[in-house]
Amino acid sequence: MEASRKLVRTFGGMILFSLECLVLTFQNKTKWNQVVEQIFQVGVRSLGMTITAGLFVGAIMAIQIDLQLKDFGAEAFLGGLSTSATLRNVGPVLIAFLLSGKVGAYTSAELATMGVTEQLNAIRLLGANPIEYIILPRIWAVVISSFLLLIVGLMMTIFGGVMFAEIIGVNALNYIYNIPSIVTGWSIALSVVKSFLFGVLIAVVSCYKGYYARGGSVGVGAAVQSCSVTNLMLIILFDFLLSMASSTLQDLFNVGYL
Amino acid sequence: MIVIEKLSKSFTNLKVLNEISFSVPSGECLFVLGKSGVGKSVLLKHIVGLETPDSGSVIVGNKKVDVSDIVILSQIRKQCGLVFQFPALLDSVTVFENISFGLRARGLLKNSKEIEIRVKEKLSLVGLDESIVEKYPSQLSYGTQKRVSIARTLAVEPEYLLFDEPTTGMDPIATTGLNQLIKKLTAQLKITTVVVSHDIKSALAVADRIILLENGKIVFDGTPEKFKSTTVKLAQEFQMGF
């Protein structure tokens, strides 16, 4: 009972928090030069990691799908099937996990520290709104950089798959030619939608958890922990919901399943 | 004038403030003394609406502090400058940007030349050299950060100055400098000052009046002279300690 009340309070709080940020954004309160600065702070520094991870995720998926296709002598479909599975599900989820660790933890720890050292209170007393001054630039920077990093990471998964195919003797060109015959625009749209939504999730959860941290360095630790767990759970949950929604819609419009 | 009336505040099972009442007339320098954890910081935060009372009220000037009334609250915060116990400097921006933050957020000074003059003026007031303006807080010692934090509060030139343990962690020379500054501000500019502290030496040197807190209650309220001769046990302990 207590736990479910806490859950409702957290989600209610996050929705109100997002709405406040949206309202301030529509009131043109975002300092976009600070957003750009923050994108460099949190986004650009994660580029190398995302590229590496993307390559490996693509390769891992190619290994796995190849194992399954071999038995049926269907390795010609490797490119399409492994790319589809990666783009639709595994890629966005795994890369979002990584980003929630890197970008999310950084942001929540930074904000929580600002809170417990009274920096946010100091801003309030000096006549500014910390949501406008501190949160808005960070939330947009995290949304934008997570989204872009996810797209870059997903493109790298395709390269990873191609590279691995070449290693195991599936002709890289065949692998690539097979991709468009299986991967539909729908799959690409789904992976873009997921990337955007995961970016929003990471941004809202991390900023919310950091902003409301209380109680010294213990509070910072608790906030970052809670931020990680909430991010991971919500990414999984929304991946499930979006995949369900997508297959229902694909049924409805009869556009095939891959 | 600050009026605190029957202010009570508890955290979970801990009653920190228990129906505290006192008032600070304009131009007075009041020291609120008490041991660590007695609720000095909590008391100060009520004056600027960073804590909400369980019961009782706080009046600043002629306005009642009410966190649900954003307009009144922001007017009160405009009049009050609070120097936090810890420096609370924004660590992502420079000393200059920290000190000028309130000036810009409030739109008090528009001209960048004026802002620069104001920043340098307040820096020298707290005994700091203007060469540190481009440094980041993490590059400064704790005592210097604290002085920058005081300069930041002074920059917006508030009518009420609230200090939370201003001299804790400062060297003796800086402490003397700060005490003289507080004295000067109250005497010349008729600023109303509330200092919460356990620094009895500074209190005796600077205060017009001393209040002593213990277990959520006021156990002494009077001039420094009276404080020296009172029979209140905690007041005597405080003086023996120094």
Ligand SMILES: Nc1ncnc2c1ncn2[C@@H]1O[C@H](COP(=O)(O)OP(=O)(O)O)[C@@H](O)[C@H]1O
């Ligand atoms: N936000 C809070 N939540 C719970 N307890 C608090 C909070 N703020 C202060 N306290 C507790 O209230 C008491 C008084 O705190 P404080 O005013 O900081 O003491 P001090 O006199 O040293 O400044 C302490 O026991 C502290 O732990």
Ligand SMILES: [Mg+2]
């Ligand atoms: Mg304190």
